[in-house]
Amino acid sequence: MRLLNPFIHRLPNYSEGQASRESSAAIISSSSRLPKRILFVTGHAHLPELVGGMEVNTHRLAICLKEQGYDVAVHCALLGRGLFGSISRLRRKVLGRTSVTDHGLSYPVTRSWRPEDSIPDVIDRFKPDLCILQGGAKAPFFIDTLSSLSQPFFYYQHNPQPLDRSTIDSHNPFIVANSVFTSSFYPEDRILDIIPPIVDPLLYRTYTDHTHVLFVNPAPHKGLDIALDLAYYRPDIPFLFLRQHRKQLRSYPLPPNVHLCGPYADTRKAYSRTGLVLAPSQWDETWGRVISEGQCSGIPALTSDSGGLPEAVRGGGICVPRHAPHATWRSTLSAIWDQPEHRQRLSKLSHLNAHRGPCSPNQAVQKLTRAMQRVYDLHPG
Known part of the structure; x- marks a missing residue:
């Protein structure tokens, strides 16, 4: 979708x-x-x-x-x-x-x-x-x-x-x-x-082991409830929640497959472990910088269609309607994660965006x- x-x-x-x-x-x-x-x-x-x-x-x-x-x-x-x-x-x-x-x-x-x-x-x-x-x-x-x-x-x-x-x-x-x-x-x-x-690819490009789903700034307006639902739904997928400050979610109950990390001065520490960027934002994003940064390493994205997020994705991922039910997010995540060939195609488009795109x-x-x-x-x- x-x-x-x-x-x-x-x-x-x-x-x-x-x-x-x-x-x-x-x-x-x-x-x-x-x-x-x-x-x-x-x-x-x-x-x-x-x-x-x-x-x-x-x-x-x-x-x-x-x-x-x-x-x-x-x-x-x-x-x-x-x-x-x-x-x-x-x-x-x-x-x-x-x-x-x-x-x-x-x-x-x-x-x-x-x-x-x-x-x-x-x-x-x-x-x-x-x-x-x-x-x-x-x-x-x-x-x-x-x-x-x-x-x-x-x-x-x-x-x-x-x-x-x-x-x-x-x-x-x-x-x-x-x-x-x-x-x-x-x-x-x-x-x-x-x-x-x-976004300069030279500053963000890194080798990645494609093992985690990365969610940056785990806050309610960024779609925290959707990210948590996906983590509970897919306990076999490890999630990285990259915090903006160390107190963020420190006392929050999280499923065992969610790992808190950061904040990092060099975000390549997170991208090096990422196979998919998750951005289910529920407010009007004017762009999606985390998407563009991830694309420098060929990392595709699963995002909402809020604001300017589709402009950042530009084919290097999947945009889900902002107010779609959790079931839609679950099936879309599985469609990307469980089909390596599909994820590889999205990865190639992400890499192309990073080097020839508007950023x-x-x-x-x-x-x-x-x-x-x-x-x-x-x-x-």
């Missing part, structure tokens, strides 16, 4: 359109005005305080842009937790500033308790040519401020909560979406491009640089 969501017909053919494969250098050199100083802005925290899909994606984009000669910085929230957070809090207090800057990630990261208040000071010091606003946290405040400062920017939508109507009507911002599903939130004339999360670093960075150049060229100055 493979029933896709209503937005799947809008899927672009990522293997076509040679314009998207032009070199960034050629794109940049075609304009007399070049945006060379790029500031990523978010109301969320950033690595290493917060390790999520958006944060990892921001880091990889910053590294790739640096390699192409851009000056890149990040402005984000400060959580102040753990050793890193405590040191940052102390430095902020000693320096007497509203924000503190560190360089441990090879580019400057300015962290603040209230990043929406300190953004004018950060812009004054870094003097970016263009800002890339990300994350839903306090996005309207940032948009108000960036607009009042006449700062070129666009909004990179990663989360399933669109900007409110008043913000769009007031500022009419340009938007980059991370999936076709996410782009459906906005008028087509405001969408600069669709740029899925960047390839070159394709993502080329699209991003085009979007940056377009916004910069349209801005007076």
Whole structure:
């Protein structure tokens, strides 16, 4: 069974359109005005305080842009937790500033308790040519401020909560979406491009023994009840539940074939034991990063059809209707796991997606640089 969501017909053919494969250098050199100083802005925290899909994606984009000669910085929230957070809090207090800057990630990261208040000071010091606003946290405040400062920017939508109507009507911002599903939130004339999360196969590819079903972030909204039902139904299949923090499910009653693991700094520790990625999410995922990461090692996926998950799967797995009964999930799991030839076909498609699909670093960075150049060229100055 493979029933896709209503937005799947809008899927672009990522293997076509040679314009998207032009070199960034050629794109940049075609304009007399070049945006060379790029500031990523978010109301969320950033690595290493917060390790999520958006944060990892921001880091990889910053590294790739640096390699192409851009000056890149990040402005984000400060959580102040753990050793890193405590040191940052102390430095902020000693320096007497509203924000503190560190360089441990090879580019400057300015962290603040209230990043929406300190953004004018950060812009004054870094003097970016263009800002890339990300994350839903306090996005309207940032948009108000960036607009009042006449700062070129666009909004990179990663989360399933669109900007409110008043913000769009007031500022009419340009938007980059991370999936076709996410782009459906906005008028087509405001969408600069669709740029899925960047996933470099070199960083995730690993040998796998194909022995386990992997379920990442075992939380209710991610489909925990479905994952547990499948584990009880198939006691012969070992399951890995990869936690986001060590307290997750620590006291939860689990069947004997479910093994808790992680969190891992290097998720290849989990992928090396995985034969199938399970993502029965019950909320609107804007993409499925764990699916794309698993595909780097040719690992197929069994997912719901929520949000942008079908875009991530792209034939390298099976999508089950979001509200399908448990019986449907059980039969679909068995159809994949018990038929090695079928799983091998899905594995080959997964591998192909990883190396030619929309998450390839070159394709993502080329699209991003085009979007940056377009916004910069349209801005007076």
